[in-house]
Amino acid sequence: MTQPGAVADTVSPRALLELALVAAREAGDLLVRTRPQGLRAEATKTSPTDVVTEMDRASERLLRERLLARRPGDAILGEEGGASSGSSGVRWVIDPVDGTVNYLYGLPHWAVSVAAEVAGQVVAGVVHAPELGHTWTATVDSPACRDGLPVSVSDPDGLAMALVATGFGYTSARRARQARVLTGVLPRVRDIRRAGAASVDLCLVASGAVDGYYEQGLKPWDLAAGALIATRAGARVGGLSGQPPGERMLVAAAPGIFDELVGLLAALDADDDPRADPSTDPPQGD
Numbered sequence: 001m002t003q004p005g006a007v008a009d010t011v012s013p014r015a016l017l018e019l020a021l022v023a024a025r026e027a028g029d030l031l032v033r034t035r036p037q038g039l040r041a042e043a044t045k046t047s048p049t050d051v052v053t054e055m056d057r058a059s060e061r062l063l064r065e066r067l068l069a070r071r072p073g074d075a076i077l078g079e080e081g082g083a084s085s086g087s088s089g090v091r092w093v094i095d096p097v098d099g100t101v102n103y104l105y106g107l108p109h110w111a112v113s114v115a116a117e118v119a120g121q122v123v124a125g126v127v128h129a130p131e132l133g134h135t136w137t138a139t140v141d142s143p144a145c146r147d148g149l150p151v152s153v154s155d156p157d158g159l160a161m162a163l164v165a166t167g168f169g170y171t172s173a174r175r176a177r178q179a180r181v182l183t184g185v186l187p188r189v190r191d192i193r194r195a196g197a198a199s200v201d202l203c204l205v206a207s208g209a210v211d212g213y214y215e216q217g218l219k220p221w222d223l224a225a226g227a228l229i230a231t232r233a234g235a236r237v238g239g240l241s242g243q244p245p246g247e248r249m250l251v252a253a254a255p256g257i258f259d260e261l262v263g264l265l266a267a268l269d270a271d272d273d274p275r276a277d278p279s280t281d282p283p284q285g286d
């Protein structure tokens with residue numbers, strides 16, 4: 001978490017959003033225009049299916065360069081490059097490609113996610129999904145927008161009529177538990193969607209394209225921008241049992257179904273301690 005500083009006290013969320021937008025658009029262009037033929041995974045992370053490509057790394061390099069060129073005193077936390085410290089009180093939280101598996105397979109549900117925190121609070125966020133043709137934005141003091149126009153959450157008629165998105169982690173142990181929870185959720189909702197990019201899922205809640213979303217195991221870069229956008233669009237965003245949203249559980253939903261969805265997930269122990277997972281799969285899976 002960053003410490004508040006003299007610059008952070010005066011920096012405007014709108015100015016941070018403008019910079020995030022310029023950087024995310026440039027990274028999106030890079031990812032679309034310079035994607036190699038036959039792109040392959042360059043390395044794996046927590047499991048053989050948790051991949052990083054040369055393009056994830058190129059996108060993160062570009063984002064870091066653009067942000068630090070304009071604001072050299074800022075800290076950055078990025079999925080591929082880790083944490084670097086700063087002195088300004090502003091920290092950027094970036095996912096250079098959220099939905100890497102979709103990107104690898106040529107599916108359009110992926111995004112560049114850029115959030116700005118001041119004193120540990122997200123104040124501006126951009127989720128730029130070039131192949132979906134949409135860019136979602138929000139600041140802490142302005143409405144959520146898609147392509148510059150305000151969006152708001154849906155008004156579903158109870159959980160049984162709700163379309164609910166979710167996602168899965170990469171390790172076998174976590175997936176086995178997520179599958180168990182899913183068997184308890186699926187019979188209780190209209191249907192389930194698994195699009196493959198957490199930041200986009202949160203923006204679909206913001207736009208009313210799904211009624212709710214939940215996932216265990218998200219990292220700060222998966223959720224920082226999208227959670228602000230969903231909140232500013234009128235969603236309730238939290239964990240279970242009054243916990244804040246985070247790695248243990250994130251639920252984002254239209255207010256009319258939030259309590260029902262949280263109650264169902266709590267009854268299913270959907271936020272059982274993720275630290276019980278091994279941080280990586282054994283080589284042959286388990």
Ligand code: IPD
Binds near residue numbers: 100168195215218
């Ligand atoms: C993943 C995606 C996916 C979610 C995973 C994330 P990545 O991020 O957001 O939808 O289910 O939990 O790790 O690896 O594509 O950046």
Ligand code: CA
Binds near residue numbers: 095100
């Ligand atoms: Ca990523």
